[in-house]
Amino acid sequence: MADYVQRKNHFNIGLIARIMGILILLNGIFMFTCLPFSFYFGDGDWWALTEAGLITVLSGGLIMFYGERKGYKKEIKKKDGYIIVSLGWTVMAFFGSLPYLFSLENPSLTNAYFETISGYSTTGASILTDIESVGKGILFWRSLTQWIGGMGIIVLAVAVLPFLGIGGMQLFVAEAPGISPDKLQPRIKETAKRLWWVYAGLTGIETILLMTGGMNFYDAINHALTTMATGGFSTYNDSAASMSPYIQYILIVFMILAGTNFTLNYFLFKRMFKAIWTNEEFRYYAGIIISASLAIGGVVAFSSDLTIEKSFRDALFQVVSIITTTGYVSADYTAWAPFATMIIFVLMFCGGMAGSTAGGVKIVRHIILFKNSFIELKRQLHPTAIIPVRFNKKAIKEGITFNVLAFIMAYLLIFGLGILVMSALGVDLMTSLGAVATSLGNIGPGIGTVGPVDNFAHLPDAAKWILSFLMLLGRLELFTVMIIFTPYFWSRF
Structure with missing residues (x-):
């Protein structure tokens, strides 16, 4: 009997249900923010968003209520954190697919779920064949799923949960299980808050800069949301190919910032430039972008009739887009010379910096891998020597x-x-x-x-x-x- 009770209480079911309910509830509230665009453009997709939002909010509320009735300890253990994060993303993607299903933009559950998980995971892979024909409210929801997933709705919950009397450290650890980014404050709540302020601030700045380049507010905010999330969903069928050089350069700058550790972005706001440049991962990150762009730009310039500026702009844009895992497209890199295309393919395995919204392996892991491999050669000559791997000295x-x-x-x-x-x-x-x-x-x-x-x-x-x-x-x-x-x-x- 005692063993049964232990197994029954293996997971904090009440707490898991309560947090899952909060995440689903927040998901539904975000859906309602798409309604102003739906009403303004008159595309008729407001009903699908409203119905999906109501179902999601109601479901979240019921799951929260179940968690309250179940009872729980106000402590997230590691196993609870892993369950919440993995199950949370899966379930949120299911509810997030409802606007697509109800609007008949993606009548297939498979297609709707694929588009939604591609949004939350900030992948940017799409099954839409004519993006510009999609209702503006649904299209904004598509971009918003990437912005939510960019920093992680889990981190948002970490900032909110302390107000509910629940600590969020284990949840943050499960969300970022690799090389942990530096904490800006000793308390995880303050870290999450500051990261979100930086994230939201950069999104707002980019929106304004895109509008100064001639982009309307709707397209500007959509591209700002998906740039800072390193997601790459665009409101145009040809992505960034037909955009002006000014707008492409703005996207390049903000893709680089989004692929940078957000702690360093905070240092940028504080004008702590030395702390940025002394970061070893950032130097490698910048070095890869510069060297790959120069190599591809040179190949494109010599193998095509494009101008020097256009060749290097396309090369820089695609290198930054791929290494930051954003996925915007300004040119068909598969039509370039095989050498240039191969560099792009290799960059798919790099990823941005740890602590950024980028996906992939991450630059820091490559640095540690190569350093450890090099040190192994030294250890062959000096087997008794203790030679540690060093990062940032x-x-x-x-x-x-x-x-x-x-x-x-x-x-x-x-x-x-x-x-x-x-x-x-x-x-x-x-x-x-x-x-x-x-x-x-x-x-x-x-x-x-x-x-x-x-x-x-x-x-x-x-x-x-x-x-x-x-x-x-x-x-x-x-x-x-x-x-x-x-x-x-x-x-x-």
């Missing part, structure tokens, strides 16, 4: 190195298995490579028939569900989801 714990190695190994294994599964479903090899790489890295466009001028609509439904799962894995950095499938997670001890 500080020795890092051996456990972090093991975590990085395990992450990259798991990433490559999942990438390989994903390609095999896609191929088994009848998808050609190049498309399988591109679809799996871009979904796992949360990038958007890939190669093959899911390249920058194509979309994912033609893929089999089974392939879309597989890619949806890969998007979730990539957004939560693998381990948060993978750990749930291990027997250790479900054991009592």
Whole structure:
């Protein structure tokens, strides 16, 4: 009997239900913010948004009520945090797909869920074939899902939960399980608040700058939302290809900022420039962008009749878009010389900085991987020497190195298995490579028939569900989801 009680209380069910209810409730409230655009443009999608919002808010409220009746301890343990994050993103994507289903923009549940999880995971892969024909309210919801997912609605909950008497440290750890970003304040609530203020502030600044370039308010705010989320959903069918050079440069700047650790963005607001440049990961991040842009720009300039400025602008735009996992498109990089296209494909495995809204492996993991590999060569010559891996001039714990190695190994294994599964479903090899790489890295466009001028609509439904799962894995950095499938997670001890 005692063992039964222990197993029954293994998870804090009441607390999990209460937090899930809060997340779903917030999701529904965000849906209602799309209504002004729907009414203004008169596209008739207001009813779908209203119905979806009401169902979502009501469902969230009922789940919260169940959590209250169930009773709970005001403490989030690690296992509870992993359940909340993994289940939270999955369930939010289900409710987030309701506006698409009710408006008949995506009558298929598969397509609606794919578009929604692509939004929340900030991947930007789409099944819409004519974006400009979609109702403006629904299109704003599409952009808003990326903005919500960018910083993570979980972090928003961390800022809110302390007011409800619930601490959020374990939840934050589950949301960012890799190399932890520096805390701006000792209390996690203050960290979450400041990160959101920076996030919202940069979104507002970008909106204004895009409008000064001739973009109307609707398109400007949509692109600002999806830029800062490194999501890449656009309100135009050709993404950024027909935008003016000024607007493209604005997008480049803010994509770089979105792919930068938000702690460093906070330092930028505080004009602490030395703290930014002395950050080792930022220097590598900037170096990769500059070197890759120069290499591709040179190839494009010599192999096409484009001007020097246009060649390097397209190269810079696509390099920044891919490395930050934003996914905007200003040119068809699959039509460039094979060398340039190969660099773009390699960049799909880089990712932005840790603590940013970018997906992918992250620059810091690559730095630690290469440093550890180099040190292993030294250890072969001096086997008794103790040579630690250093990052930002500080020795890092051996456990972090093991975590990085395990992450990259798991990433490559999942990438390989994903390609095999896609191929088994009848998808050609190049498309399988591109679809799996871009979904796992949360990038958007890939190669093959899911390249920058194509979309994912033609893929089999089974392939879309597989890619949806890969998007979730990539957004939560693998381990948060993978750990749930291990027997250790479900054991009592």
